[in-house]
Amino acid sequence: MMSKDTIQAAKQKAISTVYELLADKPEQEQLLLSMLVNKLGDPDYKLAAKSTHLLSRLVDKHPNMKAVVVAEVERLLYRPNIAKRAQYYGVCFLNQLMLSEEESELAIKLIRLYFSFFKAFVKRGEVDSKMMSGLLSGVNRAYPYAKGEEKFISEQMDTLYKIVHLVNFNTSLQALMLLYQVMDSSQNVSDRYYVALYKKMIDPALCTSARQAMFLNLLFKSIKKDVADRRVKAFIKRLLQICPFQSPQFTCAALVLLGEVIKIQPHAILTQHKSMGFDDNEDDDEEEHFTDLPAPDEDVVLMKQEEPKDVKPVIPSSWIHKSIGQGHSMFYNPSVRNPLHCRAEQECMWELEKLAAHFHPSVALFAQTLLKGEPITYGGDPLHDFTTIRFLERFVYKNPKQQQNIPENSGILSKTKTKRRDPLTGARKFAVNSKSFLEKDESEIPVEEKFFH
Structure with missing residues (x-):
């Protein structure tokens, strides 16, 4: 009751x-x-x-x-x-x-x-x-x-x-x-x-979603499983395109993901101009070539001479169908629904060049590493390590607690449940508003700490 x-x-x-x-x-x-x-x-x-x-x-x-x-x-x-x-x-x-x-x-x-x-x-x-x-x-x-x-x-x-x-x-x-x-x-x-x-x-909700790690994990597994190279390049191209609209931590995580993809497929990211479909033997002078349009009267005369008498005028249709091999469809088209047909393999990954000049130092470093063709070595969690709250925590720097000297045979260490962090090394052990940090040479400062320096 x-x-x-x-x-x-x-x-x-x-x-x-x-x-x-x-x-x-x-x-x-x-x-x-x-x-x-x-x-x-x-x-x-x-x-x-x-x-x-x-x-x-x-x-x-x-x-x-x-x-x-x-x-x-x-x-x-x-x-x-x-x-x-x-x-x-x-x-x-x-x-x-x-x-x-x-x-x-x-x-x-x-x-x-x-x-x-x-x-x-x-x-x-x-x-x-x-x-x-x-x-x-x-x-x-x-x-x-x-x-x-x-x-x-x-x-x-x-x-x-x-x-x-x-x-x-x-x-x-x-x-x-x-x-x-x-x-x-x-x-x-x-x-x-x-x-x-x-x-x-390209869902706008990706920016504010709390499951960005799950999305990137699913994306990586899907790219890894894919056997179509041009579809892999289409996914990489779109991932680089959405990075400027995302937070720095998402961009860092995306670049780390691309670094893992490169280890599996070294030719997945194209950065050379040959990938854009241009020929090296093509005339590359900067002179513009002009051709004159026919005069209005001449145009009318030519049309009258060439038009057969027994042919009815063709009424243009309201629907325009484009074949894959015509016109600009041979180049990259980001609006295509199927990534197999967007022709991302015809385009170079110029978005990496823009990310290499990003305002966030870690984003720029990761992008420059990919441009050099080198793997990204990062063992942390970018979605957590490059957040704003971690950035602001450096301003409330506190010295790490000193471990007490406990005898080895006391058995206390085996019973403790808390994990102590390893002591900070290099420039990280100095507060960002201290004189010692300011006196450090720039070469000794990690990339993510140069802003404070």
Whole structure:
């Protein structure tokens, strides 16, 4: 009765007691589990979130209860008049389950559960929602352990591609990750997938997304898997084109990604003028050549002489169809949807020249390294190391704490949970507003510290 009390503190105490009894006592297990799962639909969101947390602790403590708990949550999700928020909390609990290779049957059951809700939300037109993101996250987590479900998921491909173009950036990224997993397992990454990923690169939401690392990781795996060289060059070209509109940390991460691509495909980045389709033997003088247009009267006379009498005048069509081999279509076209046909191999990567003169010193250094054809050696996380907050932290410099001399046989070091950083070396051990830092020679200052110097 206390679990249905109107006082929040009483209900929280009640579900905590239910969890303790369920985790430690085997009596009335089904009744206690039903009570705890039922609280996922509590009107108070704090209580529903706590129920999700307690269920996660329960399956961590008793891994053999996963199937029983999943079955009970499934019954809750399929209730006739269940609230959408209760379904969302139930899906959030399910997509956080830690699976193993021995639990393939459970993974298959979860995938079929996710796709049943997936179809229902698509049918109702509710695709751009938190629920859809939770379902896609669950499928991504369960798919590697679901053996034999490739055919079932392949049947849902058309729906997944539709979702990519309708939902927000983060949800579409999860859909693309699922598509890549499915096609990678079958060793056949389709052109349709690359077209969708190529279009997603110019999504304006990429600038503010919190999943830029996931996007770059997916992009790298897709480029690495691609066997078409001209499509790889198209992706590299577009990545360099969006860098000036992104933050410096994203640009640094993109250049590090390109450095890894060069290790695999050394000729992926073209910087020579020959790649633009120009011939070295072509006349390269700077003189302009002019030809006179015919006089108006002469033009009319020529047209009258050449026009046959029995030919009807041709009415130009409102539709203009261009063949691939005509006119300027032989050159790079950034507006083409399919990266295979944008002819990026006809263009040099002149964007690297502009990035080599970037205001951010690390961006300029990475771009200059790529222009020299050398690999980028960087062991940190560019998306974290080159953020504004890390830049401002140098102004609140504090001396590192000195480690206390502790005897080796005391055993205290083995029990400590905190990790101490290695002492700073070189110019980094001086505060940027100190005299010692100013007296350092410029050659001793790291590239990212030259601005302060």
